[in-house]
Amino acid sequence: MxxxxxxxxxxxxxxxxxxxxxxxxxxxxxxxxxxxxxxxxxxxxxxxxxxxxxxxxxxxxxxxxxxxxxxxxxxxxxxxxxxxxxxxxxxxxxxxxxxxxxxxxxxxxxxxxxxxxxxxxxxxxxxxxxxxxxxxxxxxxxxxxxxxxxxxxxxxxxxxxxxxxxxxxxxxxxxxxxxxxxxxxxxxxxxxxxxxxxxxxxxxxxxxxxxxxxxxxxxxxxxxxxxxxxxxxxxxAPAVAPRLLEGVRIAIARDAAFAFIYPANLDLLRAMGAELHFFSPLIDRVLPIVDALWLPGGYPELHGTTLAANKDMLAAIRTFHSDGRAILAECGGLMYCTQVLVDKSSRRHELLGLMPGEARMADKLTALGLQSVKLNGHELRGHTYHHSVLDTPSQPLAHACKLAGAEAEPVFRIGGLTASYFHGYFPSAPELVAAIFRGQPLNTQTGETGHA
Missing domain, CATH: 3.40.50.300 (P-loop containing nucleotide triphosphate hydrolases)
Known part of the structure; x- marks a missing residue:
């Protein structure tokens, strides 16, 4: 290989x-x-x-x-x-x-x-x-x-x-x-x-x-x-990462609800010139002053009451989205972006509402495996693993593909929001990652695209 x-x-x-x-x-x-x-x-x-x-x-x-x-x-x-x-x-x-x-x-x-x-x-x-x-x-x-x-x-x-x-x-x-x-x-x-x-x-x-x-x-x-x-x-040794995020400030959710972050992803963002700021959607009331937002995976279903009760943070992220700025939401982050999260006890938690519909916890594993997303002529590799299902009328921009080649997780683009159950390994496609965090257009064309 x-x-x-x-x-x-x-x-x-x-x-x-x-x-x-x-x-x-x-x-x-x-x-x-x-x-x-x-x-x-x-x-x-x-x-x-x-x-x-x-x-x-x-x-x-x-x-x-x-x-x-x-x-x-x-x-x-x-x-x-x-x-x-x-x-x-x-x-x-x-x-x-x-x-x-x-x-x-x-x-x-x-x-x-x-x-x-x-x-x-x-x-x-x-x-x-x-x-x-x-x-x-x-x-x-x-x-x-x-x-x-x-x-x-x-x-x-x-x-x-x-x-x-x-x-x-x-x-x-x-x-x-x-x-x-x-x-x-x-x-x-x-x-x-x-x-x-x-x-x-x-x-x-x-x-x-x-x-x-x-x-x-x-x-x-x-x-x-x-x-x-x-x-x-x-x-x-690998080649030096392209400085495609020079001066871009990225806020990253990191707490008990959002913690699924590859260290290599953080390394790449820094190597591409990004300035990283961490915050807690559970505790903090305001967002850091940034250009882009990353909501990684985690356990939002275990903290639905606290997330829903933090009205100031919900309002801050909604405003950030309405201003058209870039947001990447992966798995648990996607669930946080829906209108309603239904936990394993069937309790309904009203969350961000950046995309219509609801995420519901299931009684069993609903998706597992290595996948990749091909956008803007680049292949972002990663995986999926979740116990919830998404019910939304939103139409996906694209679908990830399983390692075996079958179509898998949908990828949504709503304004500046890019959301999916898919977890990406950023070093596999630095150019695509930079385009997401810069809020640039995404497409399913197969040809290579120029750097920002």
């Missing part, structure tokens, strides 16, 4: 202990194991960098707190192969250990966590839930190690182990060439509450720091305090 979005300027290289923490499937405990490993090595005085495979917002919040460093997404399609290599090589220049948390099972998806491990040249260490399992543990480990010859699996972690005897049985079941890195006992320290989109946000857990320290102690007791293998990582 090639990536032509990134130019070259300088080669960078580094060396660090590195591993992809993966699993046979979801629910094995790899997220908490990764976070606890990060905290364990950080507490030992090492510099730890953690990355997340795939379009996930919630795990990186916990991993950032655990490691003390920002956590970036790595995905060969969404972020691009060149960017995956660059971020890892850049981290290896001064990190002692690099951990990459996989998504789903090791070989699930296209591109999978295994594909990322091969691309990066790092070994995979599966976390296997050993509850109710004895010799079959060895069969699972062997299957993961032998399924693809290009994916190195030489160590595994047994999770939720019942006793020392249980751990011994698991270790004895392993085939030659596969060793048990550690056996993690069942412990309350190794769990974090979750909700319909995944883990609860790190900022909502007052005792998370203490819990991470406790989880790190559990791993240390299980013998997981040694470093994985050293690897050498090299890459070409």
């Amino acid at each position: 090639s990536d032509e979005r990134t130019g070259t300027s300088n080669n960078i290289a580094g060396e660090a202990a590195a591993a992809l923490i993966t699993a046979p499937g979801s629910g094995q405990g790899k997220s908490m194991i990764t976070a606890a490993l990060a905290r364990l090595h950080r507490n030992a005085g090492r510099k730890v960098r953690v990355f997340k495979h795939g379009p996930d917002y919630l795990d990186p919040m916990v991993l950032a707190l655990a490691s003390g460093q920002p956590v970036y997404q790595l995905h060969p399609w969404m972020t691009g192969e060149a960017e995956c290599r660059w971020r890892l090589a850049e981290a290896a220049r001064d990190a002692d250990i690099i951990l990459v948390e996989g998504s789903m099972g090791l070989f699930d998806g296209d591109p999978s966590s295994a594909d990322l491990a091969v691309l990066a040249g790092i070994p995979a260490i599966p976390v296997i839930d050993a509850r109710g399992m004895a010799q079959t543990f060895g069969a699972v480990a062997l299957g993961l190690a032998s399924f693809r010859s290009d994916v190195p699996v030489h160590e595994v972690i047994a999770n939720r182990v019942g006793s020392a005897r249980h751990a011994a049985m698991l270790e004895e079941s392993l085939s030659q060439g596969i060793s048990l890195l550690g056996a993690v006992p069942r412990s309350d320290a190794m769990s974090i509450p979750d909700r319909h989109l995944g883990l609860v946000q790190a900022s909502e857990l007052a005792d998370l720091d203490a819990k991470l320290d406790a989880a790190a102690a559990v791993l240390a007791e299980a013998g997981l305090d040694r470093l994985p293998a050293q690897v050498s990582l090299t890459a070409e």
Whole structure:
């Protein structure tokens, strides 16, 4: 898979202990194991960098707190192969250990966590839930190690182990060439509450720091305090971002209701010359003095009463929109822009009304997957993941496309408002992102357009 979005300027290289923490499937405990490993090595005085495979917002919040460093997404399609290599090589220049948390099972998806491990040249260490399992543990480990010859699996972690005897049985079941890195006992320290989109946000857990320290102690007791293998990582540095947002001031909603923001998106906006100002639609009464507004995804359905009660902020954003200024609303931000949000308890909350209709929470997942939007001759890559449905008479400007090619999320343009359930990864299409935040016309033409 090639990536032509990134130019070259300088080669960078580094060396660090590195591993992809993966699993046979979801629910094995790899997220908490990764976070606890990060905290364990950080507490030992090492510099730890953690990355997340795939379009996930919630795990990186916990991993950032655990490691003390920002956590970036790595995905060969969404972020691009060149960017995956660059971020890892850049981290290896001064990190002692690099951990990459996989998504789903090791070989699930296209591109999978295994594909990322091969691309990066790092070994995979599966976390296997050993509850109710004895010799079959060895069969699972062997299957993961032998399924693809290009994916190195030489160590595994047994999770939720019942006793020392249980751990011994698991270790004895392993085939030659596969060793048990550690056996993690069942412990309350190794769990974090979750909700319909995944883990609860790190900022909502007052005792998370203490819990991470406790989880790190559990791993240390299980013998997981040694470093994985050293690897050498090299890459070409990306081209300098075009200064398409020079002097543009952007207000970004960021609080408990709106928190789904890729760090790379903020980096790109700054690199393109934008001046960023953060505010809270839950608490603040006025908008910062800005030229454009970004309402990212999050959990507005959990805060509908507070959002609806903040009449001053609703009025300020309505005025901003009526003045024709640029607004980007993604997923939760889209829900905030509707006339009514209906939460899971069927309570109706009157919100911005920038687009007609209502967003209603559903009892199940309503959309999931990698998608891209093609506008103004550029392809913005990203994903969708939501538990609500939109009922609106507004006609979309365009539709995103699923990675497999099928039509997916609608993209609306109402005045200066660009709104969709789609979450964009800004570095994949800087020119299109700049056009959105400058409030420039958007079209579905396939030809390349000039810079602003």
